[in-house]
Amino acid sequence: MKRSGIGLTLVLVAAVAVSIGYLFGRTGDSTATAQDVSPTEARARDYYVPNSEDLAPDEMRVIACGTGMPTPRPAQAAACFLVELGNGDKFIFDMGDGSVERLWALEIPPAYLNKIFLGHLHGDHFGDLGSMFVAGALGGRHGPLRIWGPSGQVPELGKAYAVQMMENMFTWDVAGRIGQTDTRGFHTEVTEFDYKLENQIVFEENGVTIRAWPAIHAIDGAVSYGLEWNGLKFVFGSDTYPNKWYNEYALDADLAIHECFITVPDFVNKWRATPEAALQVGTQIHTAPEAFGKVMSEVRPRMAVAYHFFKDFDTTPGILERIRSTYDGPLSLAEDFMVWNITEDEIRVRMALVEEHVWNAPMADPALPPDPSEMTPFAAERTGGVVPGYSDFIYSGRWEGVDDVLREIYQEASDALGREFPYPGDE
Numbered sequence: 096m097k098r099s100g101i102g103l104t105l106v107l108v109a110a111v112a113v114s115i116g117y118l119f120g121r122t123g124d125s126t127a128t129a130q131d132v133s134p135t136e137a138r139a140r141d142y143y144v145p146n147s148e149d150l151a152p153d154e155m156r157v158i159a160c161g162t163g164m165p166t167p168r169p170a171q172a173a174a175c176f177l178v179e180l181g182n183g184d185k186f187i188f189d190m191g192d193g194s195v196e197r198l199w200a201l202e203i204p205p206a207y208l209n210k211i212f213l214g215h216l217h218g219d220h221f222g223d224l225g226s227m228f229v230a231g232a233l234g235g236r237h238g239p240l241r242i243w244g245p246s247g248q249v250p251e252l253g254k255a256y257a258v259q260m261m262e263n264m265f266t267w268d269v270a271g272r273i274g275q276t277d278t279r280g281f282h283t284e285v286t287e288f289d290y291k292l293e294n295q296i297v298f299e300e301n302g303v304t305i306r307a308w309p310a311i312h313a314i315d316g317a318v319s320y321g322l323e324w325n326g327l328k329f330v331f332g333s334d335t336y337p338n339k340w341y342n343e344y345a346l347d348a349d350l351a352i353h354e355c356f357i358t359v360p361d362f363v364n365k366w367r368a369t370p371e372a373a374l375q376v377g378t379q380i381h382t383a384p385e386a387f388g389k390v391m392s393e394v395r396p397r398m399a400v401a402y403h404f405f406k407d408f409d410t411t412p413g414i415l416e417r418i419r420s421t422y423d424g425p426l427s428l429a430e431d432f433m434v435w436n437i438t439e440d441e442i443r444v445r446m447a448l449v450e451e452h453v454w455n456a457p458m459a460d461p462a463l464p465p466d467p468s469e470m471t472p473f474a475a476e477r478t479g480g481v482v483p484g485y486s487d488f489i490y491s492g493r494w495e496g497v498d499d500v501l502r503e504i505y506q507e508a509s510d511a512l513g514r515e516f517p518y519p520g521d522e
């Protein structure tokens with residue numbers, strides 16, 4: 096009895112300490128010392144700047160690259176979360192519209208952005224897959240884009256079908272690049288698993304285990320994921336009605352992400368949904384904020400993350416109030432470029448500050464020059480043996496009036512790099 100009494104006291108002390116920390120923050124002391132302020136020395140930053148911090152070997156960094164809703168807006172892309180691990184692995188969970196732009200702003204060599212886990216196939220959760228397919232291949236991913244996702248009730252409702260159709264959609268795109276640039280990245284590798292798996296392993300490499308379990312969203316074929324590595328656990332719900340599997344398999348999560356839809360009144364007044372649709376979509380297809388809070392009260396993660404709402408000055412108070420009516424634990428109301436640094440000791444939450452005029456990050460391995468010999472096998476596989484190119488009719492429309500200035504560019508390159516670049520057609 097005495098031991099448990101001491102234990103309780105310690106818990107209470109810890110709770111008070113956490114509360115004080117929560118109320119005042121770690122830098123809440125207004126009596127700044129000389130060390131904090133200097134006219135010449137930089138102070139520590141409380142925001143994240145991409146490509147400015149090493150990831151420690153035991154650290155997990157999660158960055159929100161899409162937190163919004165199915166309609167586009169500059170402030171929030173649709174669903175996407177990046178997980179970076181201290182072992183060098185990176186994983187993307189969902190790939191909603193607009194999220195590729197966010198990922199590129201993080202200044203990560205695209206070769207490392209090659210593993211995507213899709214929770215379900217609503218456009219706001221995989222609409223940027225095509226952009227990633229193309230931009231990643233051009234930006235330095237010289238191997239396949241690896242995609243994991245669940246089956247559906249029939250093959251046409253599964254991930255493999257969707258990815259194959261996406262590749263088919265880009266047939267002209269790839270045909271127009273073969274022989275003109277390095278196209279080794281224009282391939283996919285899909286792992287489709289049974290959507291009824293209950294916390295079963297769908298990925299196990301390099302000390303990382305990812306499990307999937309069913310989600311309940313619109314129709315069969317949606318899942319949630321749990322990633323475990325180095326004693327840390329990350330959970331991503333994608334979209335789901337509150338369900339027993341999440342409550343059970345998200346237990347012990349360090350970071351538990353679960354959708355939290357806008358409130359029904361906002362869905363009617365701001366989105367202009369009918370009350371019938373708002374009630375159906377806002378409470379039966381998705382998770383209402385009050386229900387999100389109840390889920391997190393079951394799971395009790397080190398940090399609960401709510402996303403899938405437009406986070407504005409006039410929507411956030413209502414969402415927070417409703418979540419707080421059912422959950423009093425640690426909470427992040429996600430928005431794009433929110434960053435969580437997770438270690439055994441601490442979860443640090445900050446915002447990232449990104450450069451809008453960012454360029455592609457360096458390639459992890461060098462690109463190869465174009466290889467025209469790739470065109471024949473591509474044609475045999477994709478275009479019935481017809482090698483894509485210009486017909487005589489289209490070629491005859493080229494204006495030769497620019498020939499002289501273009502030849503000068505080739506000569507300029509030859510002079511600058513000390514080797515001969517023959518002008519096309521002259522070889």
Ligand SMILES: [Zn+2]
Nearest residue numbers: 215217312334
């Ligand atoms: Zn959805």
Ligand SMILES: [Zn+2]
Nearest residue numbers: 217219220334
């Ligand atoms: Zn959604």
